[in-house]
Amino acid sequence: MSPVIGIVIEAIIKSALMVFVLATAFAYLTLAERKIAAFVQVRKGPNRVGPWGLMQPAADGIKLLFKEEMVPAGADKVLFFLAPILTMIPAMVIMAVVPIGPDVELFGRSIRLGISDLNVGMLYILSVASVAVYGIVLAGWSSANKYSLLGGLRASAQMISYEIALGLSIIGPIILAGTMSLQGIITAQQQSTWYVLWQPVGALVFFLAGLAEVNRAPFDMPEAEQELTAGYFTEYSGMKFSLFFMGEYIKMVAVCAIATTLFLGGYLGPYVEQLPWLGILYFTIKTTALLFLMIWIRLTLPRLRYDQLMAFGWKVLLPLALANVVVTATATVLLG
């Protein structure tokens, strides 16, 4: 077997695994969210399907599959069909550059736990994130529905605005590590310490901007149900709806995974050098903790008003992120 074919097979297997893991994560994240919400609101939550409601996601999935697919009159059919796909793809591919563990030995080959390690990995993430907005905008526009259009407009304005803060907040770790490769950033954290200690402001800005990027509460204006029914996916049903649904949760996972890599040392933890497989466990624990934080915030904080949201993005987060970049760069130059 020539090495090229080996690499191709390896990449295919890893990609398939990644899709599978993300889909499962999506399914159980919805369940976790409902369970936690129930706990916070002192109720029981889903508990009928399977033990502790563990089969609930499967039931939901089957239900969505059998729903009727609706296309509103006056909709732009091609774009209406394309929009959910354009939302899903970026959410799926963004994880490709995130390493979820150190290199491991398997079947006599050294295998990287992560699909790829680009030397411009951070830029890759930014570019994929910047494309993600198209699915939402097009969904809003192609539905020929006022709620959808307003939701799409809000979403695009919000995502464009917060993307700048997001982009600036990742510059801190890049400066400290001296590389844009995510593997490189983790290695650099191994030598010093988790960057959340050096970059508390950067981590905070990243997390908040990330929340806004994935349209989660308290930044979920695009789908504010009291005002906009369901925002940009008002007209969607069945599988197309579930693609949007899935996209949102997978993006949550991606934001948390990236935050873990940049600020929480990624897969690093005790004994990870001796037992590389432990890395996956550490990575999962950290990511899950962040996901829990996201859900907790949603259950605790009320939604921002639209103008407050824009003001917060442009007048608070952006200057904060800029100042963080300036301070980090200056400190790095002065202290070597």
Next chain:
Amino acid sequence: MSIANFHPNDLLAILPELALVVLAGVIMTMDIVLAENRKRLLGLTTAVGSFVIIAAAVIFSQPNGELIWGGMISNDMVAFIFRLVFIFAGGITALLSVDVKGVAHKGDYYAIILGAVVGMCFMALAADIIMLYLAVETTGIAGYVLAGYVHRSSRSAEAGLKYFLFGAATSAVMLYGLSLVYGFTGETNLTAIASVLASGKVGISVILASAILILVGVGFKIAIVPFHFWAPDVYEGAPTPVTGFISTAAKTAGFAVLIRVFITGLTASEYWLPILVALAALTMTIGNLLALAQKNIKRLLAYSSIAHAGYALVAFVALSELGVAATVFYLMVYVITNLAAFGVVILVSRSGAGEEIAGYAGMSRRSPYLALAMLVAFLSLAGMPPLAGFFGKFYVFAAAMKAGLVWLALVGVLNAIIGLYYYLVVLKVVYVSPPQEGALAIEVPRAYSFALVILSVGIVLLGTAASPWFEWALSAAQGIF
């Protein structure tokens, strides 16, 4: 010329530009801090700041003729003269804006003017096509905003949009030409490009094509025929101080680029020279002929400024030290004279008399001093001795004759006579026509009388004592050949 390595002293060379950026920041801050009734200070600060920067530049930034900052800019005398002219024009424009409705009390307006001046300075300095293009765009974008600044007025909005569309299209064409130059020489530095061309490895058709493409962009900036269509509409619609600024400083900056690209860079002049000669003759003639029919003073000045670009081009196509010196001198004179003319236009339209030439009737009796300033400016534009305009034209035609372009000089002289006619028609309205019933004296705020006095003295000074100024321009021209 070789590229000098960075030396801290190089910062002094670009001191005026650095100071202009700082000044723009100060203006923006003052805009926030100042109370509404003291906003007049914004324009005055811009003007005073500009004049201080000119003084500082003369003391600290004397050029040494080297290629500095990695060969991006050429710190030579031609650039130095042009930069002083731009900063002066910016300062005067600010001074002429302080009581104009719609722009006077806006900090961003003055900041954008200063930004445009920075762009123009780098257009003059540029020795590298990357630098050049960025500078051209900086000036261009500032110009589009300024022309459309009073966007509630549909005429100003139209002017801004028209300027933008023409500017964007022509600068795209120019960029294509520049990319061709980079493609076939593999160099971005103009001096290096010249040495590749001198080696004779590059075909004629390529040089000609890129010269034409670049000429489209530059031709738009200096508003020569056939790239002049935007000029009358934009000049008429833009706020009058902006019109003065665009028609003087931006045009001069275009000539600076012309000198850089075509004399330093594309040295294979035999290919593109005939085109420029023809354009010079066409520009003078068409500009002057169209000016004859104008009833609106701003449109008249627009067509006259097209004609003036033609005169400056006549000197340029001589492609000699004398020619470049004559171009530089002519542009110095033109900037001062045209600014004075627009100063008067601003004051008259402020008084409510409008922009039609008929509204100037009997101005000599209403405001004799203002009429005198107009007389000086228009006679200088017409090229009457002993004012500056006469010597400007004199050197231009002398350069053309010396280069053997006798017929072109002759066309120029004929055009000067046509020009004289329509300038005198305006002056006739000012001095001979009776004023309208109950017309009052035109109010002249102190800032304006100050500006007009400076400009008029400048016109007389550049005329009666022309030779030291011309010597200066000549010494500068010697530096680039």
Next chain:
Amino acid sequence: MEAVSAAQIIFIVVALLTVATTFLVVTVRNLIHAALWLVATLFGIAVIFVLLDAGFMATVQIVLYIGAIAILIVFAVMLTRRVMQDVGPQSNENWWLGTIVAAVFFAAISTLLWSIRWPALPGAVVGDTVLALGRSLVDPNQYVIPFEVASVMLIIALIGSITLALPGKQSE
């Protein structure tokens, strides 16, 4: 003629697609569709950057042009739904003149490009190209001045666009 390599075939396909989408940008009547074809064009250019081994430029192309500029166009078009469908004539009586000029220009430029003996590149940058690019932008012996002038230009554009877009208090 030499054999055509795989990279050349990919380039030709991508270039043709890019040109085709560009054509669609100016011919389709629906503004949103035009904007989306523009996105496709920009994406094609990003692919060409990748083929030129300029991965950094490709990602920058996507982040800036597709992720920021094109989305703003879409955004602006969505705010003006009433004029979404262009119903007027797409050309005026001078269309044949424009066609002739364009055809002559195209013919002239393509014969020109065919005739040039392009000089060899001075040698690719060895090592981390992103690092080299970053350094050259702040090196006083390279591109620091153009870089700063570009920032002045962007600030002017920013101030200018805010000024033009702001409804503004009627203070005078």
